[in-house]
Amino acid sequence: MFKNEFRIKSSVSIKGAEQKKLKATICKYFNLSNETLDTFLNQKQLTQLKVITHTNDIVKINCAQNVAIVFEFKNKFYPTLFMVWSFPHIFPRLKLDNDGKSQLKSASELTIKELRSNDANNEHILSSLPVDQCVSLCTISCQKIIAIGYLTIDGNSIKDSEKSRDKCLKVLHYYDDELFKSHIKSSIPDVIYTMEREFNDAPELNDKKMYSEDIQTVVNKMDELLMTCSLKALKYSIKKQMLPILASTFYKKYVMSFCPEGTELDIKKTSYKKLTSFLQLLDKEQMIKLNVSSNGIVEITQVIQSNSKLQDLNSDDNPALKENLDQFSPPVKEIYVVTPGLYPIFSEFLCRKGDKLTVPSIRKYVTEYIKKYQLQDSTNPSVVNTNNVLKKILSQRKDNTFISIKDLIEEITKLMYRTEIAVFNVETTETKKSLKKKINHIEMTVNNRSGNKKVTLVNNLELYGIDIIKFSKECQHGVAASTTINDIPNEQNRQVQIQGSQVPFVYKLLTDQYKIPVKFLRGYENHIKKK
Structure with a gap:
C-alpha cells in the first residue's frame, strides 16, 4: 500500500473527545489497557493525516508527535511497525523464509507457498486464524517484525490447500516502505536503531493455546452482538405490514442499524458464518418463521412477538435505544x-x-x-x-x-x-421511498371562519414523513385548542386544522422537534409581517 510515495491531503490535530475516541478504539482493536496506552503515548500531540496512495486509496494515518502509530483503511485499524515493535504480541506472528521476505518489496500479496515455511510455528497458529485476521510477519533468523498484513483466506484453508500459488495474505505495510521512511525512521532514527538491536532478545511467539482462546473470545462476543442486534430489530423495526422481508434486507437495513457506534458486526466472524444458518436458529427457537424458496431466496414471513426473548427486551432499560426510537430524523436533504x-x-x-x-x-x-x-x-x-x-x-x-x-x-x-430528496416514513413499505425532484413546502396559513374566528391550516406534512395524527395531538395539547384532520379533494396529503392563530407554535414544533429546515416552511414570514 505504501510501496510508492503517497500524497498528504490534510493534517489535523486530534483533541478532546476525538482523542478519547481514538484511544478507546486503539485499546479495543489491539487489546491494550488504557494505562499501557497512556504510558506509551506519554501525552504526545496526536495528529491525523489523510493521505491518498498511488492506487488512489484514501488512508487515515494517526501519528504521535509526527510518528505514525496506527492507520485506518476501509474502516479497519492496523498498527504501524513502530507500534507492533513496541507491543509485539498484539497480533499473531508468522515467520517468512528468505524467499518470502524478498517478495515483500515486489508484490503486495503473498502466496500460500511463501507463507508455508519449514518452521512448525506457522502451522499451529494458522489453524486458529479467520479470514481478514491482521497478522505480523517476521524472519526465521530473528524476531524482527518486517511487515503487517491480513489474511484473505482463513488459516485452515491455507494449511489444507493444494494450490500453493493462490494468494492468501495482503501486505499493507512493510519495513523500508514510504510510510516507514517518512513517518517513522526519519522522525526517531535513534529509537529505531536501538529497537532493531534488541530484536534478537525479543520474547518467543505466543503458543497455539493462547491464540485459540483469543479467537474463541472474539467469536463469542460477535455471536452475542449478532443476537442482541437481531432481537432489537425484530421487536422495534419489523412491522407486520413489512412481511415477508428478504433476509439480506433484514440484516443490512435493520440489524446493522442497532450495532453500537464504533463496533463492527461481521457475520463471517461469528460461529454461524452465514446469515441463513443464524436465521434457521431463530426459526428453531420460534422467534421467526423462515421460508426458503426452491431458487434459494430466504425470507422472514412472520415475527413471533410472544417469544420470551423478545418479550424480555425493554427499551426503558436502554436509554440510548429509547431515545433513538423516539427521535425524528429530518427527511429532506x-x-x-x-x-x-x-x-x-x-x-x-x-x-x-x-x-x-x-x-x-x-x-x-x-x-x-x-x-x-x-x-x-x-x-x-x-x-x-x-x-x-x-x-x-x-x-x-x-x-x-x-x-x-x-x-x-x-x-x-x-x-x-x-435535487431535493425527500424520504417517506411509510411503514407499509419495506424500504424508504426516495423522490428525486423538488417537493412542495409545508404551508402554514391563517383563515377567518364565521364569526371572525381564526383557524390555522397546515398542509403537506405527510410529504415530509410526519405522522399527521401524532402531530395534531401535539398541537392540541400544546396550545389547548381543538384540532381537525381534513381530507382535501385532488390532494394526496391531508391537512391539519388548529383553532386560533397558532403559526408561531407550529413553526417552533416543526423546527425544534421535527428538525425541518426553515427553508422548507412557508407562512411564518407572513405572520411576522402582520405584526
Missing part, C-alpha cells in the same frame, strides 16, 4: 451535482463529473481549495484573490479578481444542479 464547469475545483478532491455532494461537503472542498493554493488575501482573510480557474467560473461577475469566501461558496452552489 439537498444534493448538488458536480458540473463540467466546476470539475477543475472538485477534481482536486477525487470528485468526478456527476458526483452528488451535500452543502457541507461543497463548503469543505471550496475552503480546502482556497487554502491549498493560498488564495486568501493577506490583509483580509475573508476575501479570496481569484486564480485563473476561479476567474473562469466567475466570468459572469463584473469584478472577478476578488470575492468573499461566503459569496464564492454561494456562486459555486448556484452553478451546480440541485
